[in-house]
Amino acid sequence: MATSLTAKVKGEVNFSYGKTDTLAEVAETLLVSNVQSYTFGLGSSKADVIYRRRYTVTGNTDITVYGTLTDIFGDTVNTEVLRGIFLHNRSSTAGDNIYVGPLSCSNPLLFPWVDANGKNLVGPGGTLLLDNPLDGYAIEDNADTFRIQYQGTSGSIDVDLLFLGNSGDFVSSSSTSSSSSKSVSSSSSSVSSESSSSSRSASTSSSSTIQVSMSSSSSRSSMSSQSSSSTSSSTVVASGSSSSSTSSETT
């Protein structure tokens, strides 16, 4: 079964920040943005696994990224390197928080949070985006799980989860051993004890074709266009809104 995957991960803060005194108004308009493009394959800025699902979280929901989940096509997700994680807490009720992290679960995936009890708090309507396109976060059989934990007030919280990664079998592609041990990481996580780097250049999958080119664009557009006007008006009327979309596209 052939597979292809392309993806873009985007984080962005776009703002206009003004200040007015008795003489004039000054405003800075700025876009701080990063768009990371992934092409199909294994290695830096490449991905061949994507998983997405909406969970209703009432207690602990453990996400094991290797060997247990199935993708949209019903195939088991065997993530060996995690490249990006996106979570959206869909509650709109104040105090409806979730924790995300290893949170002392079994076989904790430590790297994004490092400590076994590490976590992020994602509030109602909030999001967490972690993208690590070059090195990724290495997965091993004893480090393949993170936890979403309910910390809310309303009884349950819907959480959208997506992650992007590279598949693998924890065994070097050159290995002919039939050992089922998954303890051999293919990561090149040399040097620093904190290095999460893992890059596999050879496909271990016998099915998948694909060799691809990588493209990465990082834009930090426009450092500041400042404008000045003599108006003293200072009122900004904008409707605070939050939009969430999961839309299908036909391209």
Next chain:
Amino acid sequence: MSNTLECTNSCGLKWAFEKADEIGVARDARTAKQATVYEQGTGAGKANVIYRAQIHLTLGYSVVDLNLKTLLDIYADAMGSTSVKAIFFQNRATGAGDNVRIGPQGCANPLSAPWGSVAAGYNLLGPGGILDINNPIDGYAVTATAKTIRVQHSGITYPIDVDFAVLGVR
């Protein structure tokens, strides 16, 4: 003298995922994103101060502490944050292993709420990576004893530039 702020924090993924067998090709092409449009003010979905800068971290676990009370915005006014609504960091390194740590990490007066109130907590952000945390309704409270985020070099090869923006309520 008054400030105005309009801001949109958005993040997400867009993808096209295909599998084929002998008979045909199935395609899953979607966008999942969350965009929060903040209006000027102090309540849910509102903010009135933003700080953005680039940090230069030298080799050797160098540290920069961001005090969200005293940082000066582009108009040289102290942030004076009482709440943080969104945090965006981008590690601009391109060398493998050039990570940064972002979080309280045991600093004085740590803003630990985004990291689950773990005073030593942090996220490891790899080269080219993004960390975007958005909390539009409740925000994370900033107080005299909870006001600092630490950014630390944790790489192996080069100095690292980190772009960041913090959106808050004054």
